[in-house]
Amino acid sequence: MGLFLKLEMKLSLEKINEAINSISNSIDQGEWVEALLGSEMMLSELEKHETSNIVLKLYFNLASQFIDVGTYLKNTDSILKGIQILEKNSEYFEKDFNITYFYNLANGKLSLANNCGYSKEEVSFKNIELFNEVKNLYWKAFKLINKSQDYDLYQQNLINLANVLKQQFRFSEALQIYNLVIKQNTIYPQAWLNRSSCLEQFDRLLDHRSHKMIIEIIKGYDFSSKSKLVPSDWKPYYAHKSKFLSSQLGSKSLEQDELETRKEYSSMSHFRQWCIEENLTLNIHGMYCPCIANERDNLTLLEGVISSGNILQFEQYLNRIKAEFSLIRVLYYESKFTDNSQFDYESCYSELDDQEIINIRYEKLRTCFRLCFSILDKLSIFLCQYFSLSTDKNTAFNNFWYKNKSSLENKTNFGLIAINSLICDLNEKNGQFGFYKIWRNALEHHLLFLVPDTFELSNDSSHTYVKISDFENGLDNLLQFTRSSIFSTVFAIVEDLRQKAPKDKQNLIEVTVHKKEFKSFQ
Template sequence: MTDPNAELALADQLLDQSDASGALDHTLRAKEQLSSQAQPSPILLGHLAGRLIDCGSVFRRPDLVLEGLAILESRFDELKQEIQEASLHCNIGNAKQSLYDFDGSRAQQGFNPAAITTLIEAKNAYWKAFRVSDGSDPQLFVNLANCLDRSSRVVEALRCYDLALTVTPGFAMAELNRGMALQTLNEIAGVYTISLLLEALRSFRAAEAGNLPPHLREAARHQRVRTESVLTRLGWSEDRAREYDEQHRLEADAHDPYWRFCLDNFLALSEHALYCRCVGARRDDLSIPKPTGSIAGEFVPRLELLLNRMKSEFCLARALYYQATRAPGQWDLESFEGTFSELHEGEEIGLSSEFLRTSFRLCFGILDRIAQGVSELYALAEPEEALYFESFWRPAHQRNKGEERWTKINQQNNWGLVALYSIATDLNTKGGEWGFFKKHRNSLEHGLLVLTGDSGGVPALARPERILLEELTFAAFAEQTLYMLQLTASAIFSFVFCARAEGVRSLGEGPAIRMTMDKKDIGKD
C-alpha cells in the first residue's frame, strides 16, 4: 500500500480496535511516504501528527509524541488553513498531557504547583480549542475535562463531561470519565453520599453499554461491579434505587426557575448540587467542616468567616447576572432607570448593563479574597500586602531572592491548592487563555468598558483621549461573565477543599475539637 491517506485511515481504524501495534506500523509507513513528497498535504501532515501522538501515548514513547507535536507547532499557521483550528489545539493538548504522564520525576516532586507545568500547557491548549470550537465535538469536552480533573479541578471537569453528554447523549467516554471524576470528588472533598454512588453507577453502566474499546469497556465494567458492591453493602437494592430516583425527580422539578438556572450552570455552592438536584441541593451550604467527621485547626473559624463573605458576594454576583440576562419583567427596574444622552454609539446602558459589569467585578474581588485565605492558611504574606489571585503565587520582588513564598507553597501536598494555582494560571496575562479578563477588570476599574449592541460602536467624536476605552458587545460580555462566575465557583470549592484537607491533616497533630457550624437564618430554609 503506497497511499499515505489510506495508511492513516487504516491506522485510525486499528486504534479504534485497540490494535496500537498495527496502527503504529501504518502510521510510520505514512510518515515515510510523506517525507518523500516535496509539498505534502497539510491535511495529511496534521493527520500524521495526531496518529504519532496517539501511538506515542499508548506505547509511552515520548519520541513519537514530540515528533507529532513538532509538526503541529512548527506548521501551525499552514495547517490551520486546511484543518479546524480547534482540532490542532486539541492534539497539542493531547501531546502535552501525554508528556506530563511520561514525566517520571513527578513521583519525587509530589503533587504541587511546580509539578504540573506541562499539565498547565496541556490545559491552555485545550482551552484554546474550546474557545475556537463550534461546541459540537464531545471528545474535545472530554479531553478538556480529563485535564481539569487531573489538575484537581473536579467541579469544572464535571461540568465539561455534562457538556459532552448534552452534545452527544450517552457518549461513552464522557460517561466513564464522569463516573471516575465523581470518585475523585469523593477523595478531594472527603465525603460521599448515596446519591454520589448512584450517580457514578449510572455513568459506569452507560459507559459499559456504549461504544468503547475493549480495555475501556472492561474498566467501566470493573468500576460498575465495584460500585454495585459498595451499594449492596449499604443495603441498597434496584427497587430502592428506583424509588429514590423518582423522589429526587419530583424534588428537582419543584425548584424555582432561578435555582434551576444555578444548577444547570454549576453555580450552586453546594457539594451535593454537583451531582444531584434533590431538595438537598437547594442551598449554598458549602463550608470547610465536613458534614460528617471531625477536622482540627484553629484556622478553621477564621477561614470560615472569610468564606461567608465570599459566598455572600458570589450570591450577589450570581443574582445580578441572572437579572441582567433575563427577559424584562423578572425585576421591576423601569422606575429605577435613569435618562441618558444619545451619542449614537449603540451602547447598552442602564441597570442591566451595570448588573453585568458589577457581577464581573465581584468575581475578581472574590478571587482576591481566596488569595488572602491561602495566605492566612499558610502564612505567606503580611496583612498590608495587596494580594491578587492570578499573581500572588510568585511575587516579582522574590524572584531573585530564593522565592520564599513559591518554595513554601510547593512544600504542601494539597489537591485543592494545586487546583487554585491551575485556575490562577488561566487568568495570567502572560499565557493564560482567559488572561484577557484582566483587561476587562482594568477597564472596569480604571477606564470605560462600553457594552454595545451587535452594530454599536463609540463614534470618534465621543471617544476619550486619555481614558482607557474598551468596547464589547453585551452578548459577548454576558457569555464571558457566566464563565467568570463558573470559574469563581470552582475556585471557592477548591479553597474549601484546600482548607478542609489541612483541617483533616491537623487531626494527627493533637486532640481534635469537634466544631459544629450552625447556619444563619438568611434566605432559603
C-alpha cells in the same frame, strides 16, 4: 498494506496520501504495529519533498497518526514525533487547521503527561506545567469550535478538557462540563466514566461519600457497560462495579430514588432551581445531585472536628465570600428574569447613535463581573492569612502565588494544585482568560462599552469595546471560575487541617455548626 513494501524510490505525494489513508484504516482495525511502521516510512518519504501546502497537510495527517498509534502502543517516541511535526509547522497549522491543530496537539501532550494512560502519579507541582499547557490547548479549541458544525469534536474536546480539570482537582468545573455533555445525550461513554471517576476521586480526597453519590457513580458504570462504543472485554468489569456499588444501597431502586429527587427539586424556589441548573450553588452535595440536600449553601470549614483554635476567624472570611457570591447570583438571576424597563425609562439616556448597549440589565451583569474579581482578590488574602504568606497593598489573586511560590509549592495539597491551575488561566501572557483582567480594569478604572456583535471594534488606552455575546459568555465562564476558586480555597484549608490534625483524638476541638436563620423563612 501493500504500500509499505521496501521503498527504493521517491514516492509521489498522491501515493503518500493513499498510504496515509491506508494507515488510518489500519488504526481503525487495531493493526497498531503495522500502522506505526507505515507512519515511519511515510515520514521518511515526506522529508524527500520540498515544503508546500500539500506536503504540510500530509504532515498534519501523519502527526495525528503518530500520536494515536504511540498512545495505544505506549510508545513515547512515536507521540513525540507527532508533537514535533505539529510544533515545527505551528504557524501554518494554526492558520489552516486551527481547531484540530490545538485538539491534536493537546491529545499528544496529554498522552505524554499521563504516560499513555498508564501513569498512577497524580498532578503535582513537579508536573503541573505540562497539564496547564494541555488545558490551554483544549480551551483554545473550545473557543473556536462551532458546535453546530462539528458536534462530535465539540463534545470530545469538552470531555478531554473536563478530564484535565479533574486531574488538576478542579472538581466543580469538571463535573459541570461532564453534566453538560451528558444532558446533550452524548454517545460517548467517556463522559459518564470520567464523571464517575471524578466522584470517586472527590470522595477519596474529601471523605464525602453519600447514598446519592454512590447512585451517581453507578450511573456512569451502567451506561458504559451497555455502550456500543466500549470494547466488549471491558464491559464485564463495569457491570461488576455497578453491581458491587448497588449492593451498598439497600432495597431502594434507582428509579425510585430518581422520582424522590425530582419531587424534592420541584419543592424548591424557582431561584434555587435556577442556581442548581446553572451550577451556582456553594454546596458540595450540589456538585453532583439536585436533591433537597442542595437547598442551602452549606459550604463550611467547620465540618466534624478540627484542631485550629482560630478557625472561626477563617469561617468569618468564608461567610463574607459567600455573601458576595450570593449577591452576584441574585443580580445575575434578576438580569434574566426581572423586567427593568420602567427603571430604564426613568434613567433617560441620551441617544447618541454610538450603539452602546446601556440599560439596568447589563449594569447588573457588569457589576457581577466586577464582584467576581473582588471575590478572587479576597480569596488571595484569605489564603495568605491562613498559610502565613507575605502580602502587600497590591496582593491579588493573579499575583499572590508568585510572591510566595516556594512556600506554597513545598506543600502536598490538592486544593493548592487547583488554585495554581486557576491562576494560570488568568495569566495575561499565557492564560486563556487573561483578557478578563483587561476587562476588569476597564470596568473599574477606564471605560468599557458593551456593543452589538456587529459593531466594528476599535479599542485604545482609555476605551474598551466588548461585543455583547463575548461579554455574556465570558461572565458565564467567570462565574464557574469564581465558584471553583471558592471551593478550591476551602478544600486547600480543609486538607491542611486534616494533615495537621494530631493523632491523639482527645486533643481535637469539636465544633458545632449553627446556620443563620432568617425570620421570614422560619
